[in-house]
Amino acid sequence: MIRILISAGALTCAAAVAAGAFGAHGLQGRLSPRGLELWETAARYLVYGGLGTVAAGLAALHGGGRLLPWSAGLLLAGATVFAGTAFALSLGGPRWLGAVTPLGGTLMIAGFL
Numbered sequence: 001m002i003r004i005l006i007s008a009g010a011l012t013c014a015a016a017v018a019a020g021a022f023g024a025h026g027l028q029g030r031l032s033p034r035g036l037e038l039w040e041t042a043a044r045y046l047v048y049g050g051l052g053t054v055a056a057g058l059a060a061l062h063g064g065g066r067l068l069p070w071s072a073g074l075l076l077a078g079a080t081v082f083a084g085t086a087f088a089l090s091l092g093g094p095r096w097l098g099a100v101t102p103l104g105g106t107l108m109i110a111g112f113l
Contacts, residue, residue, distance in 0.1 A: 002060050005072040009053030012079060016046035019087065035090040042086035049079020049108055056111070071111045078107025 020043035023031075027039060052075040060068035082104025085097040 002057050002069055002072075005069060005076065006054055006057035006061070008076055009050045009057060009072065012050030012053060012076065013047055016043050016050055016083070019043045019046065019083075031090060035092075038086055038090040042083040042090065045086070045105075045108070046079050046083035049075045049083070049111075052108070052112060053079070074107050074111030076111075078104045078109075078111055080104070082108060 020040065023036060023039040023043060027036060031039065053072045056068045056072035056075060059065070060072065082101055085093075085101040085104065089095075089097050089101070
């Protein structure tokens with residue numbers, strides 16, 4: 001399970017880099033400045049969550065503590081929810097997603113704690 005979390009964190013980082021590049025090159029001129037800013041924030045937080053997931057997973061793999069897999073899972077879930085809703089909002093998704101985005105941030109905070 002821990003190795004799966006580490007792999008998922010690494011894939012999350014790769015997705016974040018791809019999303020950031022797509023936002024910088026593919027969405028330039030297609031989104032409003034606010035939309036691009038939101039896209040960039042989503043990509044940045046996706047990287048934070050991915051890196052945190054990898055770090056917590058590696059620490060757990062090397063006997064760092066029994067709560068670390070939970071931390072990695074919370075970070076991964078939080079980054080996915082936060083970034084996913086922020087990406088959708090930047091592309092014109094329904095406004096109610098704005099109420100879901102903070103839940104992802106809260107999961108990430110819990111994971112880092």
